[in-house]
Amino acid sequence: MLAVETQKLSRSFGELRAVQQLDLAIEKGEIFGFLGSNGAGKTTTISMLTGQLGASAGVARVMGLDVSIDSKALSHMIGVVFEYPNLYLRLTAYQNLHFAAQLYDVPSARIDVLLERMGLTDRAHDRVNEFSSGMKQKLLIARALVHQPSVLFLDEPTSGLDPSFARGIRELVKSLREDGTTVFLTTHYMDEAEQLCDRVAFIEQGEIVLQGAPKDLKRAFGMPLVKVELKDGNAATLSLEIEEDRRQLAVWSESNNLLSIHSQEASLEDVFVEAVGKPIEA
Amino acid sequence: MKLWLVIARKDLLQAVHNRYFIGVLIFSLLISAGLSIFEFDLPTSEENVLQQVDFQTLMFSLAAFSPFALISAFVVPMMMVEEKEWQTIRFLLVSPASIVDVIAGKTFAGIVFCLATSGIGIIFSGEAASGLSVGSLAVLALGSVLFTGVGLLSTSFCRTSLQANTWAGIPLIVLFFGLIGELLPRGSELTELAKFIPAHSASVLLRMSLNGSLNMEELAIDAIYLAAWIAAIYSLTIWSYRHTVHD
Ligand SMILES: Nc1ncnc2c1ncn2[C@@H]1O[C@H](COP(=O)(O)OP(=O)(O)OP(=O)(O)O)[C@@H](O)[C@H]1O
Ligand SMILES: [Mg+2]
Numbered sequence: 001m002l003a004v005e006t007q008k009l010s011r012s013f014g015e016l017r018a019v020q021q022l023d024l025a026i027e028k029g030e031i032f033g034f035l036g037s038n039g040a041g042k043t044t045t046i047s048m049l050t051g052q053l054g055a056s057a058g059v060a061r062v063m064g065l066d067v068s069i070d071s072k073a074l075s076h077m078i079g080v081v082f083e084y085p086n087l088y089l090r091l092t093a094y095q096n097l098h099f100a101a102q103l104y105d106v107p108s109a110r111i112d113v114l115l116e117r118m119g120l121t122d123r124a125h126d127r128v129n130e131f132s133s134g135m136k137q138k139l140l141i142a143r144a145l146v147h148q149p150s151v152l153f154l155d156e157p158t159s160g161l162d163p164s165f166a167r168g169i170r171e172l173v174k175s176l177r178e179d180g181t182t183v184f185l186t187t188h189y190m191d192e193a194e195q196l197c198d199r200v201a202f203i204e205q206g207e208i209v210l211q212g213a214p215k216d217l218k219r220a221f222g223m224p225l226v227k228v229e230l231k232d233g234n235a236a237t238l239s240l241e242i243e244e245d246r247r248q249l250a251v252w253s254e255s256n257n258l259l260s261i262h263s264q265e266a267s268l269e270d271v272f273v274e275a276v277g278k279p280i281e282a
Numbered sequence: 283m284k285l286w287l288v289i290a291r292k293d294l295l296q297a298v299h300n301r302y303f304i305g306v307l308i309f310s311l312l313i314s315a316g317l318s319i320f321e322f323d324l325p326t327s328e329e330n331v332l333q334q335v336d337f338q339t340l341m342f343s344l345a346a347f348s349p350f351a352l353i354s355a356f357v358v359p360m361m362m363v364e365e366k367e368w369q370t371i372r373f374l375l376v377s378p379a380s381i382v383d384v385i386a387g388k389t390f391a392g393i394v395f396c397l398a399t400s401g402i403g404i405i406f407s408g409e410a411a412s413g414l415s416v417g418s419l420a421v422l423a424l425g426s427v428l429f430t431g432v433g434l435l436s437t438s439f440c441r442t443s444l445q446a447n448t449w450a451g452i453p454l455i456v457l458f459f460g461l462i463g464e465l466l467p468r469g470s471e472l473t474e475l476a477k478f479i480p481a482h483s484a485s486v487l488l489r490m491s492l493n494g495s496l497n498m499e500e501l502a503i504d505a506i507y508l509a510a511w512i513a514a515i516y517s518l519t520i521w522s523y524r525h526t527v528h529d
Contacts, residue, residue: 086369090299
């Protein structure tokens with residue numbers, strides 16, 4: 001059984017086709033990255049997969065459950081970290097988690113475990129409207145994990161966070177892999193996807209344009225490049241696949257003008273530009 | 283614990299930290315207390331329309347139901363619209379709770395607010411409250427369900443607290459009109475109209491239970507009429523939220 005499976009999943013808002021003909025097959029325990037510009041359809045996809053939004057066409061199954069039918073059973077299987085920090089601001093961190101624990105019928109001992117794991121123990125009894133956005137994000141993740149879901153959906157979990165908070169959250173996502181949790185995350189950040197994800201899919205105007213393991217994509221799409229530094233102070237990036245570049249390299253080599261040569265791998269960003277035709281817009 | 287009870291508990295907890303709610307609740311309490319400590323000495327000889335009703339119990343029923351109207355207009359809608367504004371409704375809907383659990387939770391919290399404020403108000407009222415019976419309490423409970431339902435339904439399409447506060451005023455006026463219906467001149471068209479407002483039935487039932495003047499036929503009609511309104515309002519509320527909370 002796949003953790004997430006969709007066939008021709010589509011959603012329109014009036015004329016606008018937000019998600020079109022989405023085919024996904026995500027294995028259990030995988031960290032799957034969904035990359036796309038603003039308005040590409042990432043949140044709409046998560047909303048459909050988590051049963052918040054009906055599909056216009058197609059089917060979606062999460063842990064074998066049809067998301068449009070088995071909403072109660074589905075709710076125990078999934079955790080959602082929303083794009084917007086939708087916490088109860090008047091309640092404390094502890095009260096927010098306690099409410100979630102009661103909804104999912106989880107013993108309250110779990111709350112302390114999560115607060116500890118997220119480094120929020122000291123602030124447990126402070127009201128959430130006093131929290132920084134990084135702390136809210138951690139609490140949001142803690143809440144989504146309260147019932148130990150099989151599939152965790154994270155909608156731009158590190159957007160707007162400083163690098164150290166973002167790293168903490170990435171470490172946490174990695175640690176979920178050890179528990180066997182499947183992670184579906186959306187992001188604008190290529191490095192993040194490259195570091196974290198077993199597989200990624202690029203979505204543009206509601207359609208998947210490319211998907212695969214970051215390594216494979218880079219190999220398939222990236223051209224072997226070399227970065228050349230010259231003794232005269234100039235520098236250049238050349239492709240070994242282009243004849244003109246190869247000739248130029250030979251010329252520099254013969255005239256003893258080369259200072260250093262570094263091989264340069266294509267980044268996921270390059271692959272995205274190649275596949276989509278323009279860089280990702282955050 | 284039942285899911286709706288979990289939600290109600292959360293809402294009651296949030297209310298403690300909500301200055302706006304506390305303000306409305308205190309205001310309701312003052313109105314209720316103010317109305318119920320009024321002592322009216324009506325000259326019995328005069329040809330006064332007011333004579334025809336037991337004025338003291340009418341004031342008592344106003345004192346009991348006024349806080350309901352205020353809570354239904356300013357507290358209940360806010361409980362729901364804040365979930366939309368903060369998008370916490372999304373969290374509720376991906377959790378095991380259904381929209382019916384959410385509505386039931388808010389209703390329960392609404393009933394608690396209503397009964398607590400008018401209960402304290404009634405304590406001030408002295409003599410009129412002496413007729414208070416189990417029947418009166420049942421009518422008050424039923425009334426709080428009605429008023430809370432009106433608050434939920436009338437603002438179900440609102441997305442922001444500003445919209446909710448604007449719209450909630452309309453049912454507030456209608457409900458008040460139902461409550462004071464019997465103060466209007468008898469036989470006028472307005473009075474006849476007021477009788478159709480379910481708040482009027484609640485008020486009539488409360489006075490009957492206070493007076494102990496039980497006219498079984500009238501009791502049955504008003505009770506059934508009120509129950510039918512409550513059923514209709516909640517069916518519509520559930521329907522409406524099912525169609526508005528998603529996307
Ligand atoms: N409820 C809605 N009603 C109408 N249009 C919508 C609705 N929700 C989303 N859309 C539209 O669908 C498209 C996809 O939106 P979506 O929120 O899924 O994008 P996204 O990839 O999550 O973008 P971002 O990176 O900005 O979060 C957008 O054009 C958006 O305007
Ligand atoms: Mg989004």
